[in-house]
Amino acid sequence: MNSTLSSEDLDNDIRIQQVQQTAPDAVQFYITEEHFNNDPYDILQQKVAAFQPIQSKDDSRCDQASKDGGKKFEDKKQIKCMRSVGTYVIQQIGRKILSGDMNLTKISFPIKAMIAKSALEKNLQSTIFFPLYINRAVQTLDYMEQLKLVITATIATFHINLSFHKPLNPILGETVEGFLSDGTKLYAEQISHHPPVSQFYGVGRDNSYKYFGNYWYEASAGLNSITLKNKGKRTIIFNGGQRIDYNFAYELYSGTIMGSMKVETLGVSTYQTNKGLTATLKFGKVKRKATDYFEGTINMGQQELCKIFGTYMGYIEFDGVRYWDHRHMQPHQVTIKPPFLPSDAQLRGDYTNLASLDIDRAQIEKENLENLQRHDAKLRTKFKEIRRKKEEKKKLQDHD
Numbered sequence: 001m002n003s004t005l006s007s008e009d010l011d012n013d014i015r016i017q018q019v020q021q022t023a024p025d026a027v028q029f030y031i032t033e034e035h036f037n038n039d040p041y042d043i044l045q046q047k048v049a050a051f052q053p054i055q056s057k058d059d060s061r062c063d064q065a066s067k068d069g070g071k072k073f074e075d076k077k078q079i080k081c082m083r084s085v086g087t088y089v090i091q092q093i094g095r096k097i098l099s100g101d102m103n104l105t106k107i108s109f110p111i112k113a114m115i116a117k118s119a120l121e122k123n124l125q126s127t128i129f130f131p132l133y134i135n136r137a138v139q140t141l142d143y144m145e146q147l148k149l150v151i152t153a154t155i156a157t158f159h160i161n162l163s164f165h166k167p168l169n170p171i172l173g174e175t176v177e178g179f180l181s182d183g184t185k186l187y188a189e190q191i192s193h194h195p196p197v198s199q200f201y202g203v204g205r206d207n208s209y210k211y212f213g214n215y216w217y218e219a220s221a222g223l224n225s226i227t228l229k230n231k232g233k234r235t236i237i238f239n240g241g242q243r244i245d246y247n248f249a250y251e252l253y254s255g256t257i258m259g260s261m262k263v264e265t266l267g268v269s270t271y272q273t274n275k276g277l278t279a280t281l282k283f284g285k286v287k288r289k290a291t292d293y294f295e296g297t298i299n300m301g302q303q304e305l306c307k308i309f310g311t312y313m314g315y316i317e318f319d320g321v322r323y324w325d326h327r328h329m330q331p332h333q334v335t336i337k338p339p340f341l342p343s344d345a346q347l348r349g350d351y352t353n354l355a356s357l358d359i360d361r362a363q364i365e366k367e368n369l370e371n372l373q374r375h376d377a378k379l380r381t382k383f384k385e386i387r388r389k390k391e392e393k394k395k396l397q398d399h400d
Helices: 014-022 041-049 076-083 086-099 119-127 130-138 143-155 349-355 359-399
Strands: 071-073 114-118 166-168 175-179 185-192 197-203 209-221 225-230 233-238 243-247 250-254 261-273 277-283 293-300 303-311 315-318 321-325
Touching: 041 130, 114 119, 114 349, 119 166, 119 175, 119 185, 119 197, 119 209, 130 143, 130 209, 130 233, 143 233, 143 243, 143 261, 143 277, 143 293, 143 303, 143 315, 143 321, 166 349, 277 303, 349 359
Parallel strands: 114 166
Antiparallel strands: 071 261, 175 185, 185 197, 197 209, 209 225, 209 233, 225 250, 233 243, 243 261, 250 261, 261 277, 277 293, 293 303, 303 315, 315 321
């Protein structure tokens, strides 16, 4: 596997590869299909059935790993482009703080600092290692083994999906449909405006598993950093009866204004099963290691069953047995289906214009959508107030 594969590659919309050379710096994020595992289904199933832990024992991290931890971002042209909107964003943050509103998810970013992809599409990329690890989990009834494979399928995506590139914020009611090469079907919908909440649902081939949950972000800013917390939850249910619920750690983006740019996953992530198993992973607290290292345990009640160790920039091990290594496992492409519903993200005016590199028009379309959302939000608030008054009046009438 090419160890330089990153989210900056995956942020490509393959439909517009032909305009790569004319794209402005902020939207040159392309990937060619050889980065992905494109095995046909029968070959993939053979690999799933033959899956064995990796024999490597060295402490390897991928090329994007920062010396002190996390994923570094070094493309000078793209850094310059993103920082060019810094003054504008800082002004908005200052106004928010002065008004007492600390919710930075309401800040409108200039579209030139964004990519032609909806956040709903980015959310579905959390499944890029499912075809190997989750299909392997489907084939076993060992509950602890299933848990290990779910943890692996989750952690293996971090070094790819962590990114400074901001996707388009979904509009309320916006949808996306996709699929994986193993036949897994994927769906996502924006179900709340503020707070911004995205719901997703996936179902494996032959209903072998179900995967669902939501992304619910809160952001806060420091002098030279942004902290992004995802209050959402994820659940996967296997046909064999095991249900695994797990949460998200948080992300720290540093160097947003000056210095080295990098992003880190920090905090604690927990996995809880309906079979009594729990797993806890702590990020950034491993002694004498960079902040992308993590450690944890799998427990049954108070009894420790297994130790977990690794770095999301390189590998993951359970009791010293390596399940994922960035040099040996390729991600699987999430294919976004062509628009079917009028609510599909790909039909948005800002999306289509950004994809065709008409940045000025894309900004106008983005502002139009934001104004429409604000107008609709006011109408919903007005309707709720009218309904509340009607209900209060009815209660008084019933009481009389």
